[in-house]
Amino acid sequence: MTKHEDQFFEMFRESFDGFSPEVPGSVYAGVQKKLFWSSFMGFNWARLNIWYLLIASAALTAWGVSGSQGECRALSSSHDSNFPSEWRDAARSQVTSAADLGASIAEISRQERTAAVSTSSARTSHTANVNPEPAVATNNNPGETPHAVEPADNMENPEIAAETTVQPEQMNVIAPAQLPLNLNNLSVATESGIYKQVHSKSDQVVLNLRYTKTIDQE
Amino acid sequence: MAELREIIEGCKRKDRRYQDELYRKYSAMLFGLCLRYTKSREEAEDVLQEGLVKIYKSIGSYSMSNSFEGWMRRIVINTAITHYRKNLKHAYHEDITEMSHNSVSTPDDFSNEFSREELLNVINKLPDGYRIVFNMYVVEGYKHKEISEILGIDINTSKSQLSRAKKYLQRELELLSKINL
Numbered sequence: 001m002t003k004h005e006d007q008f009f010e011m012f013r014e015s016f017d018g019f020s021p022e023v024p025g026s027v028y029a030g031v032q033k034k035l036f037w038s039s040f041m042g043f044n045w046a047r048l049n050i051w052y053l054l055i056a057s058a059a060l061t062a063w064g065v066s067g068s069q070g071e072c073r074a075l076s077s078s079h080d081s082n083f084p085s086e087w088r089d090a091a092r093s094q095v096t097s098a099a100d101l102g103a104s105i106a107e108i109s110r111q112e113r114t115a116a117v118s119t120s121s122a123r124t125s126h127t128a129n130v131n132p133e134p135a136v137a138t139n140n141n142p143g144e145t146p147h148a149v150e151p152a153d154n155m156e157n158p159e160i161a162a163e164t165t166v167q168p169e170q171m172n173v174i175a176p177a178q179l180p181l182n183l184n185n186l187s188v189a190t191e192s193g194i195y196k197q198v199h200s201k202s203d204q205v206v207l208n209l210r211y212t213k214t215i216d217q218e
Numbered sequence: 219m220a221e222l223r224e225i226i227e228g229c230k231r232k233d234r235r236y237q238d239e240l241y242r243k244y245s246a247m248l249f250g251l252c253l254r255y256t257k258s259r260e261e262a263e264d265v266l267q268e269g270l271v272k273i274y275k276s277i278g279s280y281s282m283s284n285s286f287e288g289w290m291r292r293i294v295i296n297t298a299i300t301h302y303r304k305n306l307k308h309a310y311h312e313d314i315t316e317m318s319h320n321s322v323s324t325p326d327d328f329s330n331e332f333s334r335e336e337l338l339n340v341i342n343k344l345p346d347g348y349r350i351v352f353n354m355y356v357v358e359g360y361k362h363k364e365i366s367e368i369l370g371i372d373i374n375t376s377k378s379q380l381s382r383a384k385k386y387l388q389r390e391l392e393l394l395s396k397i398n399l
Contacts, residue, residue, distance in 0.1 A: 008384065009356045012341075015334045016254060016357050020246035023266070027249075028241050030267045035274055039232075 222286060229277045237274060244287070245270070248294050254353050255298035257342055265301050269294035295358065299369065302346050331398070332391060340390040348383035355380050 041050055220228070220239050228236025248269060252262035272293050280289055341349060350369065354360040355376075360368070365376045 008388070011332070012337060012356050015332075015337050016250065018247075019250035019253075019334060021250055021253065023245045023249045024263060027245070027263050027267050027270075031241070031270045031274070034267070034271045035237075038271070038275065 223282070226277065226280065226282070226286065229274060232274075240273075241270065244290060247287075248290060251291060251294055252298060253338060254341055254357065255295065255350060256301070257346070261301070265294065265298050268301070269297040272297060291358070295354070296368075299350060302350055305346070331395065336394060340387055340394070343390060344383055344386055348379050348386065351376055351379040352383040352387075 220236065225236050225239050225243070229240055245266070249262065249266050252265045252269070253259065256262040256265055269290075273290055276293070280286065341352070344352060351365055354365050354368070355362070362373050362376045362380075365371075366373045369376070371379075
């Protein structure tokens with residue numbers, strides 16, 4: 001190193017000796033935040049961290065799932081007498097996708113239609129003219145109580161003198177919460193009644209479908 | 219005020235009181251170091267933050283036989299180098315651009331006519347690679363061999379970067395000197 005070079009470097013060395021500028025307060029806040037997250041994410045028996053929360057949330061989820069399944073079984077068994085066994089099978093199905101949900105609803109509708117046609121055929125012939133596809137619609141007012149849906153063909157049939165709404169019944173379809181549907185507002189219209197979701201729980205949405213059926217009277 | 223040994227032991231137990239004490243005692247000195255190794259104040263704050271987190275996390279591995287201040291400085295310098303490597307793509311581009319200005323020959327003889335802020339400003343203007351080598355060699359007192367090992371470069375690269383940094387600084391200081399007159 002030359003003498004000139006040494007002098008030049010010495011100028012910098014001397015200038016920065018004991019250089020201690022003021023540190024902004026935000027730095028330490030950031031440090032504490034990073035330390036907290038680091039401690040929180042790391043496994044440590046002695047501290048509350050994410051692992052404890054994960055275990056707790058897993059336990060809660062398991063409890064919620066078993067609770068909702070128990071509730072479904074209870075509801076289903078309390079209304080067993082109100083539905084044909086085929087409808088119950090379709091309604092209890094575990095839905096894993098939107099397509100499954102649609103298929104499940106279509107199955108309910110199909111079985112209901114078959115039953116309606118056979119019943120009507122025994123009495124009169126006018127209910128045989130039904131819409132072959134189930135309609136799925138969202139209800140903008142979830143708090144609204146389920147109401148009777150008047151079948152379209154009834155309006156044209158002079159033989160129908162009056163309609164009577166029976167007490168709402170319930171069916172259950174279990175669907176995961178991540179289904180790409182607004183399940184909170186879900187209602188399912190079929191030929192002779194409307195299913196409407198009234199309850200959801202935990203990480204699964206239990207489509208606790210309330211069913212109102214209109215009965216045509218001759 | 220707690221003794222250094224007490225502070226270190228407290229920090230090893232992750233006691234918040236002693237962590238605060240360590241911050242109060244050493245953060246300004248470490249921030250000065252960060253300002254020399256980075257381009258801007260914001261970048262220096264980021265490096266200091268990362269460096270302090272590393273210090274608090276790894277203080278358990280510190281042995282009392284070595285200088286605590288030196289140990290902390292090494293951690294912060296390594297953090298600054300890591301930060302530089304993350305932005306290496308941009309830094310390389312800048313090095314090429316800046317090298318074209320380094321053909322001017324300027325005298326070495328500068329008296330202490332510049333303030334610390336002025337010197338810091340010219341250091342901050344250096345391309346990242348030059349700045350790191352310059353700081354490590356001139357201010358921290360590392361040898362070229364150590365610099366080459368830490369940065370993973372050839373010894374000759376370290377020497378040439380220092381030489382270029384010096385020329386760049388001389389040129390900038392000469393310009394500054396003319397403005398001041």
